Amino acid sequence: MTLIDLANPTRFLTLTARLLPWLAAATAILLLIGLYQSAMAPDDYQQGATVKIMFIHVPNAWLSMFVWGVMSVAALGTLVWRHPLADVAAKAAAPIGAAFTFLALVTGSLWGRPMWGTYWEWDARLTSVLILFLMYLGLMALWRAVEDPSRAARAAAVLTLVGAINLPIIKFSVDWWNTLHQPASVFRMGGSTLDRAFLIPLLVMALAFSLLFVTLHLAAMRNEILRRRVRALRLMQAAQVTQSSQRSA
Amino acid sequence: MSLGPYASFIVTSYALVTAVVLILIIWITIDHRRQKQRLRELESSGVVRRSGRGVADIR
Numbered sequence: 001m002t003l004i005d006l007a008n009p010t011r012f013l014t015l016t017a018r019l020l021p022w023l024a025a026a027t028a029i030l031l032l033i034g035l036y037q038s039a040m041a042p043d044d045y046q047q048g049a050t051v052k053i054m055f056i057h058v059p060n061a062w063l064s065m066f067v068w069g070v071m072s073v074a075a076l077g078t079l080v081w082r083h084p085l086a087d088v089a090a091k092a093a094a095p096i097g098a099a100f101t102f103l104a105l106v107t108g109s110l111w112g113r114p115m116w117g118t119y120w121e122w123d124a125r126l127t128s129v130l131i132l133f134l135m136y137l138g139l140m141a142l143w144r145a146v147e148d149p150s151r152a153a154r155a156a157a158v159l160t161l162v163g164a165i166n167l168p169i170i171k172f173s174v175d176w177w178n179t180l181h182q183p184a185s186v187f188r189m190g191g192s193t194l195d196r197a198f199l200i201p202l203l204v205m206a207l208a209f210s211l212l213f214v215t216l217h218l219a220a221m222r223n224e225i226l227r228r229r230v231r232a233l234r235l236m237q238a239a240q241v242t243q244s245s246q247r248s249a
Numbered sequence: 250m251s252l253g254p255y256a257s258f259i260v261t262s263y264a265l266v267t268a269v270v271l272i273l274i275i276w277i278t279i280d281h282r283r284q285k286q287r288l289r290e291l292e293s294s295g296v297v298r299r300s301g302r303g304v305a306d307i308r
Contacts, residue, residue: 049253107262114255226284233291
């Protein structure tokens with residue numbers, strides 16, 4: 001099966017049905033391994049056991065930006081190539097991305113209270129991630145507000161691409177401005193500053209959450225395709241009723 | 250495994266992530282069943298896709 005074959009929603013549904021059980025099983029196994037490693041990780045010499053929050057906070061924070069990146073690629077697919085699955089992919093990703101962003105904000109807050117002495121600080125990193133969360137909600141509201149999916153998709157694609165400007169702002173906010181948030185410590189020039197005892201569980205959890213996203217996203221895309229089929233059939237049904245009433249009149 | 254004086258923050262974080270992930274999984278599963286049910290109802294009322302493929306072809 002080539003990539004172009006996936007443009008056909010029916011073929012996509014067939015492939016998804018085959019892949020989803022395997023993806024779900026791989027996600028569950030990796031999550032269990034990651035959780036075990038997180039539980040067994042030693043305490044940090046400064047942060048103590050609160051370092052365990054990092055193993056769930058960081059993957060959610062990474063995915064909050066990654067999902068918007070996926071939606072931005074899908075937005076290009078909608079606007080440039082009018083790919084049939086592009087707006088399905090973008091629409092299905094938004095609630096999942098919003099959930100990851102919400103979790104990044106709340107777990108960050110719960111980590112910040114014991115470490116920084118505050119749940120919230122209006123600094124560049126925290127504020128830019130809050131803006132990302134609000135943009136997810138705005139995008140979901142836009143899709144609900146416009147009844148025609150293709151019209152909603154074009155408006156949402158433009159908003160998604162405009163919102164992508166926020167991604168480098170989030171990423172580099174810790175370098176550009178003074179912030180309570182620590183600078184990048186995993187993916188940076190000169191290698192990670194994290195000890196292997198923390199780095200390995202973190203990477204396993206990041207991989208597990210990434211697989212979780214792929215699994216949920218494919219399942220949500222499948223639902224969106226079915227929703228559009230329901231809509232198309234209802235329109236056909238309404239047209240049939242109108243035609244038959246015109247004939248009888 | 251001792252979680253120290255900030256155990257409540259750690260446990261709340263993990264519990265919250267578990268709850269939100271479970272909500273996402275349940276919501277997507279229920280949505281899938283609902284869409285298939287709607288397709289079934291439409292097909293049983295005689296409305297079918299031009300391709301002739303029905304909800305039975307979707308796993």
